Amino acid sequence: MSVTAPTAPTAPDAVQTRRSPLAGKAELGLAGLLLALGVFLLVDAARVAVPVNANSIGPRFFPTCVGVLLVGVALWLAVDVLRGGVGEMEAAEDVDVSRSSDWTTMAVLSVVFLGHALVLEPLGFPVAAALLFFGVAAALGSRRWARDAAIAVVLAVVVFLVFARALGVGLPAGILQGVL
């Protein structure tokens, strides 16, 4: 078991980044996204065709207002962040806000979820859901492979039978078509 992963920042690095003026200001990225979204609304709203019969304000007016709001709020937010304003991280039962972000876990979780979206239709809900359950549990640190696999299969099959067969929700059976 290696103690330090090669990509993990070493302690002096961490200190250095903390001293950089933009460190801890990742929220500026969000402000940038808001600004981009606002500009997109303004530009795209101007492209919406206005039918001749549109009375008073057409389909452009309200989106333009929202676009202006977004641009204004994005700038305000940027100023707030630069002045050292921070929102309070949301507390939750299972969240330890004093820890720093664990990007590896998030990346694995993301891959598992997007993979699930990809295989849902070809493989069918029971298989895709079982893989999703197993993958998420493993990503979040469970190491009891056999038990998790068993729970995943039973849960996926039971949920499929209850929702698709008993309640009539449209879920794909996929490769298990005819079996379940």
Add this chain to the structure above:
Amino acid sequence: MDSLGLLLDGFSTALTPGNLLWALLGVVLGTFVGVLPGIGPAMTVALLLPITFTLEPVSAFIMFAGIYYGGMYGGSTTAILLNTPGESASIMTALEGNQMARKGRAPQALATAAIGSFVAGTIATAGLVLLAPAVVGFALSFGPADYFALIFVAFTTVSAVLGGSFVRGLSALGLGLAVGLVGIDSQTGQARFTLGVPQLLDGIDIVVIAVGLFAVGEALWVASRMRHGAADVVPVGRAWMGRADWSRSWKPWLRGSLLGFPLGSLPAGGAEIPTFLSYSLEKRLSKHADEFGHGAIEGVAGPEAANNASAAGTLVPLLALGLPTSATAAILLAAFQQYGLQPGPLLFEKQPELVWGLIASLFIGNAMLLVLNLPLAPLWARLLHIPRPQLYAGIVLFASLGVYSVNGSAVDLVILYVVGLVGFAMRRFGWPVAPAIIGVILGPLAEQQLRRALAISQGDYGALVDSPRAVVLFGIAAVVLLAPLVARIARRDRALVRESEQEHEHEAV
């Protein structure tokens, strides 16, 4: 008494065996999901929303009434037995209730929360019966301009009140409004902001947004900084309380109800303020003020009652005006919209069976919760021991199931993930989620009313402030917008002065 007669009709709708079964199922499911750690009432309703789509409207809403109150109840159990509140309205319950539990008084804490919720829920639902028809009568005369002003007030109050930072509340609102614009414009049939993606022509389904923000966003948030080590759950037996506890609890229950219901029914968002007010009120009035902070039963009884009464109060603007003032209410409104129903004065006229059946079910669900939860407390407590990886794996599985079942489209799952990332970022940077979801739902209604008002006036913007009602409403919005700004500037100046003073001191040292 007209509304009494309608309520009796409602009871005859709700008391059929089939509907009683749906109410019971809703109560059990709501409590079950609500008890699960990490799941607040809003996520409970969002996750269970797709399940009800296979039912007919009346049964679905009867089940929803149970889920709504059950989810609230489940959340307080978690707060008491596990010291970390799932939402800000449970902070006070967690504070006092967990202290009680640690001193071996968990059964009494759970009992005063359960009975207090029942008392408050019953009083507040009665308040709803009395107040809602009056609001409806008043709202029937509302024109489009008045509605627009009302929605505008809701936007400002929700952004200003929820969460600590006004600019972050507004950011969340703006994001929600932008998402609500996507799709075909209902009045001219023009596609807007769809980027040419055909799946976006119908807009982004509200279920995708609610489940994404609450379930997937929460799962990602937990994944990013998971609390390790076994959960510290206080073991508990059957919930009960003795004579002394009763005599210390009943007044806080009543005061909490009277505080929670009116504040909840104002379009000012959230159960947070009434629970805080109730806590400080009980602390001041109690003969045992020294026990506060160390497990005073009044500190659980009052805020829990206020929390539940405010949840029922939220239903007044939701049902009578179609105006959601909390995240949970916004998701309930989405549920109505899925059935093509628009809550508001006309719903009371057109669908009395549904509205009054729903209200009657609130009374029934409340009673069921009391009967269920006093003896079942140990069973619910066991849910708190579910290991977190498996718990969140289950949540994500049901999120995928619910979202896929809406349109049968795997594209929705990708959108769900993206919305989940947004939900993660919002939690990370302390943006309140409620303004976003309210923006998505109320944005299109605001635009509709605005365009209607300006169509009537033939484009004259003065029509927006023609009626005195609209002027008053815009005035309220202006006060809400400006008051925190003024307060914040004052506070910042003071803080700056203090900071520079401290710096000087440091320099001197």
